[in-house]
Amino acid sequence: xxxxxxxxxxxxxxxxxxxxxxxxxxxxxxxxxxxxxxxxxxxxxxxxxxxxxxxxxxxxxxxxxxxxxxxxxxxxxxxxxxxxxxxxxxxxxxxxxxxxxxxxxxxxxxxxxxxxxxxxxxxxxxxxxxxxxxxxxxxxxxxxxxxxxxxxxxxxxxxxxxxxxxxxxxxxxxxxxxxxxxxxxxxxxxxxxxxxxxxxxxxxxxxxxxxxxxxxxxxxxxxxxxxxxxxxxxxxxxxxxxxxxxxxxxxxxxxxxxxxxxxxxxxxxxxxxxxxxxxxxxxxxxxxxxxxxxxxxxxxxxxxxxxxxxxxxxxxxxxxxxxxxxxxxxxxxxxxxxxxxxxxxxxxxxxxxxxxxxxxxxxxxxxxxxxxxxxxxxxxxxxxxxxxxxxxxxxxxxxxxxxxxxxxxx
Amino acid sequence: xxxxxxxxxxxxxxxxxxxxxxxxxxxxxxxxxxxxxxxxxxxxxxxxxxxxxxxxxxxxxxxxxxxxxxxxxxxxxxxxxxxxxxxxxxxxxxxxxxxxxxxxxxxxxxxxxxxxxxxxxxxxxxxxxxxxxxxxxxxxxxxxxxxxxxxxxxxxxxxxxxxxxxxxxxxxxxxxxxxxxxxxxxxxxxxxxxxxxxxxxxxxxxxxxxxxxxxxxxxxxxxxxxxxxxxxxxxxxxxxxxxxxxxxxxxxxxxxxxxxxxxxxxxxxxxxxxxxxxxxxxxxxxxxxxxxxxxxxxxxxxxxxxxxxxx
Numbered sequence: 001x002x003x004x005x006x007x008x009x010x011x012x013x014x015x016x017x018x019x020x021x022x023x024x025x026x027x028x029x030x031x032x033x034x035x036x037x038x039x040x041x042x043x044x045x046x047x048x049x050x051x052x053x054x055x056x057x058x059x060x061x062x063x064x065x066x067x068x069x070x071x072x073x074x075x076x077x078x079x080x081x082x083x084x085x086x087x088x089x090x091x092x093x094x095x096x097x098x099x100x101x102x103x104x105x106x107x108x109x110x111x112x113x114x115x116x117x118x119x120x121x122x123x124x125x126x127x128x129x130x131x132x133x134x135x136x137x138x139x140x141x142x143x144x145x146x147x148x149x150x151x152x153x154x155x156x157x158x159x160x161x162x163x164x165x166x167x168x169x170x171x172x173x174x175x176x177x178x179x180x181x182x183x184x185x186x187x188x189x190x191x192x193x194x195x196x197x198x199x200x201x202x203x204x205x206x207x208x209x210x211x212x213x214x215x216x217x218x219x220x221x222x223x224x225x226x227x228x229x230x231x232x233x234x235x236x237x238x239x240x241x242x243x244x245x246x247x248x249x250x251x252x253x254x255x256x257x258x259x260x261x262x263x264x265x266x267x268x269x270x271x272x273x274x275x276x277x278x279x280x281x282x283x284x285x286x287x288x289x290x291x292x293x294x295x296x297x298x299x300x301x302x303x304x305x306x307x308x309x310x311x312x313x314x315x316x317x318x319x320x321x322x323x324x325x326x327x328x329x330x331x332x333x334x335x336x337x338x339x340x341x342x343x344x345x346x347x348x349x350x351x352x353x354x355x356x357x358x359x360x361x362x363x364x365x366x367x368x369x370x371x372x373x374x375x376x377x378x379x380x381x382x383x384x385x386x387x388x389x390x391x392x393x394x395x396x397x398x399x400x401x402x403x404x405x406x407x408x409x410x
Numbered sequence: 411x412x413x414x415x416x417x418x419x420x421x422x423x424x425x426x427x428x429x430x431x432x433x434x435x436x437x438x439x440x441x442x443x444x445x446x447x448x449x450x451x452x453x454x455x456x457x458x459x460x461x462x463x464x465x466x467x468x469x470x471x472x473x474x475x476x477x478x479x480x481x482x483x484x485x486x487x488x489x490x491x492x493x494x495x496x497x498x499x500x501x502x503x504x505x506x507x508x509x510x511x512x513x514x515x516x517x518x519x520x521x522x523x524x525x526x527x528x529x530x531x532x533x534x535x536x537x538x539x540x541x542x543x544x545x546x547x548x549x550x551x552x553x554x555x556x557x558x559x560x561x562x563x564x565x566x567x568x569x570x571x572x573x574x575x576x577x578x579x580x581x582x583x584x585x586x587x588x589x590x591x592x593x594x595x596x597x598x599x600x601x602x603x604x605x606x607x608x609x610x611x612x613x614x615x616x617x618x619x620x621x622x623x624x625x626x627x628x629x630x631x632x633x634x635x636x637x638x639x640x641x642x643x644x645x646x647x648x649x650x651x652x653x654x655x656x657x658x659x660x661x662x663x664x665x666x667x668x669x670x671x672x673x674x675x676x677x678x679x680x681x682x683x684x685x686x687x688x689x690x691x692x693x694x695x696x697x698x699x700x701x702x703x704x705x706x707x708x709x710x711x712x713x714x715x716x717x718x719x720x721x
Contacts (some may be wrong), residue, residue: 029643037687040473059474066478159688160668216564216584361475368689372497379672391495397491398691 002248002321009316010308017307018185021300024338026050031160031221036364040187043068045123049294051301055102057092058163058357064095065361069290070237072097075302081231081310089326092356093288102288103309106323109282109350110172112136113151113232113240113265122146122238128268131229132275133176133202136239140211151213153206154227157378159371166367167283168242170374173199175355176281179407181366182358189366189399191392193407198273200377200384202373207378213237215379229256232265241270244347248322253342259341269350282350285357296400327394362399369394467697473690481693488697498698500673501681505657505705508592508677513656516596517658518649521603526633528604529611540604547601555665558594559583587667587674594662599655603648610644611637646717650710678702 011023036059040169042048043063055063063069076082086102092100101126108170116126122143140152155169174181179195182188190196201293206212217226231237233256240246248254269280289305291298307313311329315336318325322342325331337344357363373391376382382390396404471481483693492498528536546554561567562582569579584592613639622632625656638645660679663669669680677683678698686695 034687036689037473040478040690062474065476066474068474068478158670159684160670162688214581214583215671219584221668230451318422364474365472365689365691368684375670375672381672393495396692398689 002317002319002323005320006313006317007308010304010313013313014304015305018300018303021121023304030248040066040068043292043294046294049292049296051291051295051297052291052304053292055288055290056163057102057104057288058167058249058367059115059361060094060101060288060290061359062364063290064099064101064363067293069101069296070244070293070298071095071097071101072103072291072302076100076103079306082308084311084327084329086326086328086331086351088284088351088354088356089286092284092286092359094359096360100166102290104286104288104310104326105314105317106321107286107326108243108245108324109284109347109354110168110241110243111267111269111347111350113242114139115232115235115238115245115262115265117235117237117381118143118147118150127266130268130271131279132271133173133273135271137202137205137211137379139205140206140239141209144209144211149239149333150235151231151237152211153239153241154213154222154231154237155206156201156218157203157207157212158375160219160221161223162371163367164224165374166370167285169203170199170279170370171283171355171357172241172270173202173273175297176270178273178276180355180358182360183361183405184358186405188403188405189362189395190407191395191404192388192409194409195273196391197384197409200373200387203374203377204384207380210307214377218378219375225255233258233261235264240265244324244343245322247341247343251322262341262343267346269353278353280350280353282354284351284354286323291328324351339401365398366395369398376392463696463699467694467700470691471693471695471696473687473692475690477578477693478690484593484693488694489701491694492697492701497673497676497681498701500655501678502705504673505677506587507588508595508659508663508675509653509656509709512592512595513599513652514649516592517599517603517652517656518645521605521648522598522601522607524600524604525607525611527551528608540692543601545601546597547599551598551659551661552665555662556596558590558597559666562590583667584671587671591666591675594666595656597661598662598688599652602655606644606648606651607641610641614640642717645711649713653709653713654706657702657709663691678705 007025011025014023015021028038028042029255030037039053040063043053053069053259055069060069064071068378086107089104089107090100092107093104094100094187114128116210119126119128119139122139124139125148128139130139136153143150143152147198156164157169171181177195177198179190180192181190183190186340210220213227213231217223217231220226227237227240227242228246232240232246233250246265247262249256250258252259270282272279272281289308291301291305309327311327312346314325314327315330315333317323318330318336319339322339322344324344324347325336330336331348357367369391372394373382373387376387377384378389392404392406468475468483468485469481470484470487524539528539544695549557559566563569564579564581564605566582568582573579618640619632619634622636627635635640658679659677661669663675663677667675669676669684679702682695682702684696685691685698
């Protein structure tokens with residue numbers, strides 16, 4: 001929606017500057033799970049490779065290693081505007097070879113959305129500032145008891161929601177423990193750890209106690225729509241573990257207009273497991289514009305990228321879409337900071353304790369193994385320990401046994 | 411006939427067959443020449459890809475990441491992993507359940523019963539029933555999936571009808587996912603078996619049946635002792651065709667349940683697709699497809715053995 005308005009505005013300006021050039025958009029129609037496969041196949045073929053692709057930053061390393069996209073260093077080195085981009089966001093577009101493979105146009109953070117009306121009814125404090133996982137579980141249990149008919153706690157839990165399940169749910173938990181997904185010192189994947197097990201235990205706790213949604217709602221590709229355009233506007237869900245972009249669909253002219261949405265649902269930071277330092281956690285990702293290796297018009301593509309990510313057009317984008325900006329100058333813009341119906345201030349404050357997904361070649365494949373583990377626990381088909389075993393086996397096969405390590409757990 | 415004449419005839423025959431041999435040789439040479447373009451196309455577009463599939467099954471090829479560019483030969487690693495992969499085992503079990511209930515029992519038996527019911531009925535009856543069943547067959551898989559989704563989903567037709575009689579809506583696709591896809595596949599595929607059995611039944615000699623009736627055979631006896639033995643060949647052929655068709659069903663399940671919830675309807679084609687295109691593990695995906703091929707071959711051999719027919 002905002003993406004379209006932004007790109008159309010950039011296209012109009014770009015075609016004015018280059019009268020002999022026509023810009024054409026090729027939307028990729030696919031579910032979240034199929035999107036990346038379709039994109040990867042598209043950029044591999046000279047006939048179908050576009051001049052510019054939008055890349056989810058978690059795919060950058062993998063696509064760079066596959067030779068699907070070009071490094072942009074030769075352009076960026078002569079580009080003054082690059083200094084206006086947030087350094088932590090730059091990490092997301094830098095591959096392990098140290099080269100930059102995309103220019104970011106959005107970033108995000110994640111936290112807990114809670115419904116102030118439901119919280120008041122349940123006798124829970126508003127504003128709500130949970131200090132540990134137990135606080136979150138306690139609140140969910142209280143809602144279940146005191147406010148029947150609503151879903152106490154929602155988190156994406158299926159393979160159908162793809163990366164959202166890995167990042168918004170599992171990694172939001174895991175990075176709040178003392179463990180991580182990948183050990184950058186040893187360059188190995190941590191396939192078994194206490195933190196991993198505890199994260200799965202948290203999900204088990206939610207679903208085995210009836211604190212989560214119906215599986216038929218959460219295990220489909222439409223789960224994101226169901227929670228944002230149905231459950232939240234109808235005030236049928238107490239706590240939602242999700243990102244800052246949620247109110248995007250509630251804007252005027254959006255899929256589910258609800259101007260007072262951000263007054264009813266507030267965003268609060270996700271606590272670490274036991275409240276250990278720094279007290280809170282978040283995950284960030286974002287999108288970037290990249291040039292496929294098989295693109296025909298690379299120089300023109302670069303011109304387009306420069307224009308699209310300029311201060312003026314990036315501001316237009318974040319105002320329309322509600323994403324966080326990767327540009328430091330746009331981030332200070334009062335119009336952006338105080339945009340009605342958005343949570344930019346809260347969401348931007350999470351950047352100081354946020355984490356990025358390991359920008360490592362095999363992450364996308366590992367991520368699908370996480371989704372399988374989460375779904376298995378949510379459906380009760382595997383216990384948390386069994387799900388971790390399955391994850392360890394799958395990841396070991398994908399990355400090789402020399403690239404995994406096991407930490408102590410009980 | 412004197413000896414001289416006989417010799418002459420022999421010589422002539424000898425001469426003739428020599429000419430024949432020469433002509434045969436030339437003919438073979440010429441046919442090879444003419445067949446060459448067709449054969450080379452077959453090699454490039456058919457046999458080539460099959461051999462490549464065999465090769466890829468022994469590599470770690472992926473869709474993205476370093477192994478998308480630098481493919482490594484990994485020997486039997488994919489296959490060894492497959493046998494220790496609990497998800498693969500689940501998929502094999504799901505595939506067998508889906509096969510047995512939707513193809514062997516569902517389509518085959520139902521198709522046979524329909525054909526039997528329609529035998530020797532009047533034309534209008536045959537046409538109406540035939541057209542109704544055929545509707546399922548001519549409907550594309552993805553449309554069948556959509557229709558069943560509209561029928562079975564939470565706000566679907568079935569639940570609306572149940573609500574009229576005061577029954578609470580049930581999330582069919584989540585509560586009974588395997589049953590749902592099996593019914594959808596039976597609905598889609600039964601017409602094929604019905605057509606095969608119709609033509610088979612038409613070919614059962616009338617005189618045999620009439621003789622049996624005169625001998626006082628009951629309906630069951632005629633079915634078991636005459637009809638089934640006579641059409642045994644068609645039964646096996648149909649069984650093999652229906653099994654292979656069902657083994658490859660992807661669209662129907664993928665569009666209806668996506669293989670879920672959990673792994674409830676994750677048959678081998680779905681698992682293969684997920685490994686190859688969602689997990690980007692093309693090498694492992696191809697290995698799974700080879701396993702599928704093997705299952706198809708084994709099943710076909712099994713039927714032939716069981717029903718003792720000559721192929």
